[in-house]
Amino acid sequence: MQRIVRYNDDPMGSIRVVVAEDDTLLRGGLVALLNTIDHIEVVGEADSLPALITLVNDARPDVVVTDVRMPPTQTDEGVEATRHIRANHPGTGVVVLSQHAEPEYVLRVLEAGNDGIGYLLKENVASLQTLQSAVEAVARMETAVDPALVSVLVSARTTKRAGLDGLTPREREVLSLIAEGLNNSAIADQLSLGERAVSKHINSIFSKLGLGDEPDAHRRVRAVLLWLSSI
Numbered sequence: 001m002q003r004i005v006r007y008n009d010d011p012m013g014s015i016r017v018v019v020a021e022d023d024t025l026l027r028g029g030l031v032a033l034l035n036t037i038d039h040i041e042v043v044g045e046a047d048s049l050p051a052l053i054t055l056v057n058d059a060r061p062d063v064v065v066t067d068v069r070m071p072p073t074q075t076d077e078g079v080e081a082t083r084h085i086r087a088n089h090p091g092t093g094v095v096v097l098s099q100h101a102e103p104e105y106v107l108r109v110l111e112a113g114n115d116g117i118g119y120l121l122k123e124n125v126a127s128l129q130t131l132q133s134a135v136e137a138v139a140r141m142e143t144a145v146d147p148a149l150v151s152v153l154v155s156a157r158t159t160k161r162a163g164l165d166g167l168t169p170r171e172r173e174v175l176s177l178i179a180e181g182l183n184n185s186a187i188a189d190q191l192s193l194g195e196r197a198v199s200k201h202i203n204s205i206f207s208k209l210g211l212g213d214e215p216d217a218h219r220r221v222r223a224v225l226l227w228l229s230s231i
Contacts, residue, residue, distance in 0.1 A: 014038075014039045014040060014041045015039060015040045015041070015062045015063055015135060015136065015139045016041055016043045016059070016060075016061045016062045016063070017034055017040055017041065017042050017043065017061055017062065017063045017064070017065060017135060018042070018043060018044040018045070018046065018052070018055055018056060018059060018061040018063075018064045018065070019031050019034070019042055019044075019045050019046075019064075019065050019066075020045070020046040020047070020048075020049075020051075020052040020055075020064065020065070020066035020067060020070060020078075020081065021047065021065075021066070021067045021070070021097070022047040022048065022067065022070045022071055023067075024047075026067075026122075027045060027047065030065060030125070030131075031045060033125075033126075033128060033131060034065070034131070034135070036128065037128070037132055040132070040135060043059050043061055044058075044059045044061065047070065047071065048070050048071040048072060048077075049070055049071070049072065049077040049080060049081055050072070052064070052066060052070075052077075052081055053081065053084060056085055056089060056092065060089065060092070061092060062091070062092060062093065062139050063092065063093045063094070063095065063135050063138055063139050064081070064085060064092060064093070064094045064095070065094075065095045065097065065131075065135065066078045066081050066082075066094065066095070066096055066097065067096075067097050067098075068096050068097065068098040068099075068102075068105055068109075069098075069099075076105065076108070078096045078097070078098075078105075078109065079096075079105060079108045079109055079112075081094070082094045082096060082109050082112045082117060083112045086112045086116065086117065087112075090116075092116070093116040093117065093118070093135075093137075093138025093139050093140075093141065094109075094112075094116065094117055094118070094138060095117075095118040095119070095120060095131075095134045095135060095138055095144065096109050096117075096118065096119050096120070097120055097121075097122050097125060098119065098120075098121060098122065099121075099122050099123075100121075101121060101148065101149050106119050106145070106149055107221065110143070110145070110221040111221070115141040115142060115143060115181055115183070116138050116141040116142070116143075117138060117143055117144075118134040118135075118137060118138045118143065118144030118145065119144070119145050119146060119149065120134055120144070120146045121146050121148055121149065124146055124148065130146075137181075140181075141181070142180075142181035143181050143221075143224070164209070166208045167205060167208060168204075170191075170201060171201050171204060171205050171208075173191065174187060174191070174198060174201045174202060174205065175205055175223060175224075177190055177191070178202070178220055178223060178224055179224045184198050184199060184202070205223055206219045206223065209222070209223055211223060
């Protein structure tokens with residue numbers, strides 16, 4: 001099932017959202033909640049991964065809000081959707097919803113990119129502010145992780161918090177900007193540094209936090225989670 005709402009371009013710059021959820025009541029609730037926000041417009045609904053992919057190709061939304069599990073397999077459709085959307089529609093952000101705090105799924109979702117991705121627990125989606133903030137963040141190509149997941153994700157990693165104590169003031173500054181969703185170029189501009197210098201600082205951060213053997217995107221996410229847990 002997929003439903004597309006046709007609309008005129010909004011000169012005020014409203015955020016166009018597609019909702020993917022196979023539970024009819026929950027999907028209806030999400031749509032109703034999002035539509036109460038003046039600058040957010042739900043432009044389509046889907047109840048399976050194939051329907052979602054087709055809908056995104058047709059409607060080209062700014063943001064997709066999707067369940068992590070949907071038909072056809074009820075396993076990791078939200079993860080696959082995130083990977084597909086970020087690879088094929090880089091201007092579309094994705095907020096994944098999950099019933100439980102599952103570190104494996106969260107990290108797999110966040111590995112799809114360093115920006116434009118969010119992960120929320122369904123129990124917190126009833127908060128309009130939480131949902132709105134996540135949608136707005138990924139629309140700006142920032143990362144939005146449910147605060148309730150931070151401690152779970154950090155505990156899932158064997159990296160010791162002591163590694164943060166070994167960071168220099170400049171490295172902490174760089175890490176805090178990574179946590180804000182900035183890429184290397186933006187960090188360089190913010191700190192009036194060259195990109196090579198920023199890369200060296202980031203590699204040093206990864207090394208001190210014991211994150212040397214993972215993909216770069218994965219290491220950035222781990223480092224940010226450790227940073228957030230220390231604030």
